[in-house]
Structures are given as structure tokens and as C-alpha cells.
Amino acid sequence: MANPEERNHFTIVVNGEQVTESKRELTFVQVLDLAFPPPRQIPDKEYSITFKHAESKPHNGQLHPGGKVEIKNGTSFDVTPTNKS
Numbered sequence: 270m271a272n273p274e275e276r277n278h279f280t281i282v283v284n285g286e287q288v289t290e291s292k293r294e295l296t297f298v299q300v301l302d303l304a305f306p307p308p309r310q311i312p313d314k315e316y317s318i319t320f321k322h323a324e325s326k327p328h329n330g331q332l333h334p335g336g337k338v339e340i341k342n343g344t345s346f347d348v349t350p351t352n353k354s
Contacts, residue, residue, distance in 0.1 A: 282345040293324075296337045304348035314350040321345045 279290045283303045292299070300318050318332040325339035332338055332346075 279340050279344070280342050281340055282343075284346070284348055290340065292340075294337050294339050297332050297334050300332060300338075300346050301348060304346070305350070314352065317349045317351050319347045 277291070277293070279293075281288050281290055283300065288303055290303075295303075297318060300320075301316055304318075305316070319330070320332055320338055321329045322341070322343045322345055323329070323338045324341040324344070338344070
């Protein structure tokens with residue numbers, strides 16, 4: 270019998286677009302791939318990711334490379350390319 274959590278789908282928002290996601294946790298790279306699918310047009314850019322209404326605490330904040338966030342319906346991500354420093 271499947272775990273009920275495996276059957277869940279979450280409706281989240283990435284850069285203003287609704288996305289259906291089946292994973293409960295998303296990493297920095299997974300969110301980046303949802304916003305800017307590879308191959309990325311500008312590979313020498315770094316990216317900033319902020320989130321709101323997450324299941325994990327804090328519920329709002331910045332997602333850093335190597336980090337992950339637990340999502341729920343309505344979690345919102347803003348992914349912005351920035352210049353490499």
C-alpha cells in the first residue's frame with residue numbers, strides 16, 4: 270500500500286506561474302529548474318530564491334544553494350538571476 274504522502278500533489282507558484290509538484294521537499298536546484306529549466310540561456314548567472322508560505326520554519330525566507338524547503342499548497346517562490354560576483 271502506498272504511503273498517502275506519496276499520492277499528494279501540491280500547487281505552488283514559481284515566478285507567478287502555478288506548478289503542480291509531487292515532492293514534499295524541494296532543493297535550491299529543483300526550484301531553480303522549475304523557474305529556469307536547463308540548459309539555462311545565461312550559464313554565468315547566479316540565482317536568488319526567496320519563498321513565502323512554506324510548511325517548514327521559517328515559513329518565509331531565502332533559499333540558499335544546498336538548502337531545501339518543505340512545501341504546502343500555496344508556497345510561492347521568486348527566482349531571480351543575478352550577476353556573478
